[in-house]
Amino acid sequence: MPITRKILLSLLLLTNVSSSLALNPMQKRVGRHNVVTCAQKVDHSGQGSPDSQYLQKREVDLASLYPEHNISVPIDHFHNDTSYEPHSSGTFDLRYWFDASYYKDGGPVIVLQSGETDGTGRLPFLQKGLLHQLAQATNGIGVVLEHRYYGTSFPTPDLSTKNLRFLTTDQALADMAYFAQHVIFEGLEEKNLTAPGTAYFGYGGSYAGAFVAFLRLVYPDVYYGTISSSGVTQAIWDFWTYYEPVREYGPPNCISIHTKLINVVDIILQNNKKYIPQLKIAFGLEGITYDDDFAQLLSYPIGGWQGRNWDPEVNDPSFDEYCGNITYPSLTNNASANATANIRELLHAGGYSDYNSALTIPMINFINYIKTIYVSPVLNSDGNQTLDQAYSTHNQTFYRQDDLSQTWRSWPYQYCTQWGFLQTGSGVPSDRLSLVSRLLTLEYNSLICRYAFNITTPPDTEAVNKYGGFNISYPRLAIIDGEEDPWRGASPHSPQAKNGGNRTSTTEEPFLLIDGAVHHWDENGLFPNETTATLPPAPVKEVQAQEVAFVKAWLEDFRAGKA
Secondary structure, eight states: OOOOHHHHHHHOOOOOOBTTOOOOTTSOOSTTOOSBOSOOOOOOTTTTOTTHHHHHHHHHHHHHHSOOEEEEEESOSOTTOGGGOSOOOOEEEEEEEEEOTTOOTTOOEEEEEOOSSOGGGGTHHHHSSHHHHHHHHHTOEEEEEOOTTSTTOOSSSSOOTGGGGGOSHHHHHHHHHHHHHHOOOTTOTTSOOOTTTSOEEEEEETHHHHHHHHHHHHOTTTOSEEEEESOOOSOEEEOGGGGHHHHHHSOHHHHHHHHHHHHHHHHHHHHOGGGHHHHHHHTTOTTOOSHHHHHHHHHGGGGGGGGOOSSTTTOOOHHHHHHHHHTOSSOOTTOOGGGHHHHHHHHHHTTOGGGHHHHHHHHHHHHHHHIIIIIHHHHTSTTOOOHHHHHOSOOHHHHTOOSTTOGGGHHHHHIIIIIEEEOOSTTSOTTSOOSSOTTOOHHHHTHHHHHHHOOOSOOOTHHHHTTOGGGOOOTTEEEEEETTOTTGGGSTTSTTSGGGGOOOOOSSSOEEEETTOOSSGGGOOOOGGGOOSSSSOHHHHHHHHHHHHHHHHHHHHHHTTOO
């Protein structure tokens, strides 16, 4: 289909963060450019979007419905570990929200770990979705707990590399255990609702999914059970397989055309360099200095796959819209037929003479899409921002900023030091076309590690994988994944896991794969008046029902004194 106003409204939501970032699992790898650019002057967050005012209103309503609270926790839980020297004896405020609407004596506390983002984004789950369902079914208290170094939960006065030393998964796990052992809920002060006297269950999706899986292993006497949804339990430095589910499950014609177009670009950038200026001009990207930045930008649209969701309120349609544009049989809106001769010359230079006629219209529509979605919003903005400022990864000055307003630093520090997950094109085997440019190497994607933190070596992935990686397993640890999730390759359902990622699911150790699902689809929910015959989808409803059933069974085991 042609580019339409719907596409523009859904995609002109640039959050301009750096293009080199290995996106955290919770970020949508989409045309919205949810990565960090060197300059954040252009911000179209919600401008021109019909739902932006609604989203703001919803946030205000939820903030009044669920007031924020803070618990004072230690900055440093591990004074015997030299990696945290100089140690700190101080404390900081860890933010949380809760809903006790369904609580009855003997009910559990269900804590949703918000992960690598501001916790306010998780407040809808107190109102609908799995957290709400579990609280209602068990007469429990639902909690959203913010992760240290996100939102307002900062233990240090700035985000310098020195002061980020307390940002490790181990320290954050200790925070969540401390919370369960010390929290006093407002309005329920007369009750002792701390662990281990009260049953505590944990839930998390993506990074937070891996987090609560580790929580169950490290603090089994504090959290009686946890649900790891799309948990990325295996830290991987070169995570080139991120895009393979898109290849496997995406529309075949779209994937075939897209990989050829990216290959044309790569051949010119790597082997036929005299055509590089002509190629950049065709895309309107002559203002991009570095070839790898240019290649990165052209790789953005395919990343919208992760943002697909069954819940209409949070679904990101950009992947389908992009595919609709490059597979459209004629020129899309504003695409110029005058470019035909130039495009055919570029296709020839990119090694696709035999496909020239078949790829000419897709290439023109690809160019038109990039210009419309990425180029025009920058050049037509009021901030006088250049394309290099918007999309370059090579601005060292930007990465040196480390005051508390530079909240983008937290997740990169985590993946540069422990988690990895750099989504490269260079790692893709040579027997297949890559879905992203092969100029996206480990060296390029890790520039932020060097520039922001002076880290020049791979992360200590063993600090994560020591908990079991692909094969993590523990009583009352549930593993839930999506069949089509690009992060499945870092989860226990990965083909690289033991037995090809296949296990027998039991009430004691549930192991469930949601048919057709992408990233932690079980977390979302609808109000009763929003449900239809097809929403939520049957596979999601079935898994959520199983989750409620096994948590209720776990609660009975707790009450019976089962260890």
